[in-house]
Amino acid sequence: MAVYTHLTAAEIEGFLADYDVGELRSVKGIAEGVSNSNWLVETTQGRFILTMFEARTEAADLPFFLSLLDHLSAKDQPVPRTIHTHTGLQMRDVRGKPAALIEFLPGISIDEPEEPHAFEVGVALANLHLAAQDFPRLRKSSLSIPICVDMLHSRAGQFDAIDQQLAQILPDCGDHIRDILPTDLPQGTIHADLFPDNVLFVDGAVTGLIDFYFAYTGAFAFDLAVLHAAWSFALCDNTFRPDIGSALMAGYESRRALEERERPALPILAQAACLRFVATRVEDWFATPEDGLVRRKDPMQFAERLAFYAQSGDAPFQ
């Protein structure tokens, strides 16, 4: 959701005093991010996003995320720079919670991508993988597939409260997917959550890749599978859009050719990617009251995509 914590302008001015960013001119709490609070901050020197880290993001992981942004922006990737304090710190506490100031990037998210958008985001993801290859820090996923399978097992008795199809699609809560998932694929730093709302475009060009707070050290091909599962389905009826899927693949491979062992792994990786989003959405379903104020994301959206990938072999990745 957004803006869990209320900060006064005075608190935000106090925060900014540690940075060389000029005087505060405007601040708006923004409705973005699922596990942190965000403000769009304008100063006499520019615009920034102030992110305060709430639940789910572990404070110990923040140096990984913020250093990754620094590493990637130093390599001219379209990611927001971390702004450092006068004394060189990447983050500081506000109200006892860690917070960071990052660059604001212009651009708009495309909800219904066309082929050229898909090609460009494929290129951008491959560029990210290449640029992060010498990033020295490591992070384990806190939402690995075994963890997601366990999350689903703990909720299996309540699946029918969401949709009776859910137990039919995931009768074993993903045990089989976990067990056959390849573990020897080329690895590096991956975004792991590159949904359309985390990609900004201006005039058809990617100007921003944002929200790296699920990034970890994992299989490049899994990141491509997340991208495929997140982008290639029509919003209106959740059907597969082969043109988008192909454009994502073509864009990615224009910069980084898949290795021989990666391509055959894509069907099972795509199922695993869907499983990961089903798991957190099932969790959120029961944690979030149905009051109309907070939009719950439908677990069935990715359950249906999982079923599609399970039935389709390698056809979606041609």
Place this chain on the structure above:
Amino acid sequence: MAVYTHLTAAEIEGFLADYDVGELRSVKGIAEGVSNSNWLVETTQGRFILTMFEARTEAADLPFFLSLLDHLSAKDQPVPRTIHTHTGLQMRDVRGKPAALIEFLPGISIDEPEEPHAFEVGVALANLHLAAQDFPRLRKSSLSIPICVDMLHSRAGQFDAIDQQLAQILPDCGDHIRDILPTDLPQGTIHADLFPDNVLFVDGAVTGLIDFYFAYTGAFAFDLAVLHAAWSFALCDNTFRPDIGSALMAGYESRRALEERERPALPILAQAACLRFVATRVEDWFATPEDGLVRRKDPMQFAERLAFYAQSGDAPFQ
């Protein structure tokens, strides 16, 4: 709350196509407004607020609010202009709901005002009253004191669920306040909701008065009483700050001297102002789930201020 409705970038681009404001460059849903959804929209030509009107704001009243902004900004008041479409319209529908594009104003809200802020906002309110004197449209309040008293009567049985003090402060739900409220005070267009978060400052100067969606044709002195009740109490312990109260009054009177019959009405008007916010907060208390995601405003904050005004006579208005 904020952003009840999710709009895609394509929908926002479609909306902007009716305006001469350039190309969309960025859009962020913002966490402002209690009864509408707001987006901060950046185009190649500037920044704007797109407001979609949800519950509580009646579509029939929107021409009043939007024309008032046009009237006041034409008189150089620090209010956002309404941007008109190519064909001169002030609003249009998006997803079947009325929406308007208004100017973005820089500035920050001061949560803990100092005397100079209070003086300046007093000046600004008086300027608003003077500038709106020839505004030709009329609007009745949908939250008049008789309506608020009725709202409280309908919830009286549940007061103890909020706080046992509430029934002690308002044993008659405000019947007495309603009955003795003067009805012959000088009238005009009033803001009626000029809380600190609806006033923007840059370097100590008022740069923005925003959120006119409770404005109506009413007593100027009631608007001053709202200002007094909203600004003059310490956030930490809700005690009266006489320095702030005096600065508000001095600022207001520096531009518009109170008439003889207005001054003695202030103590009862201030109680009525508090009553109005107690009434809507009591309503919202029972309408809003206590889930930690939505901040419920505490009805007791204004119940305590009401009790203070009831006991203090005209001392707070010296």
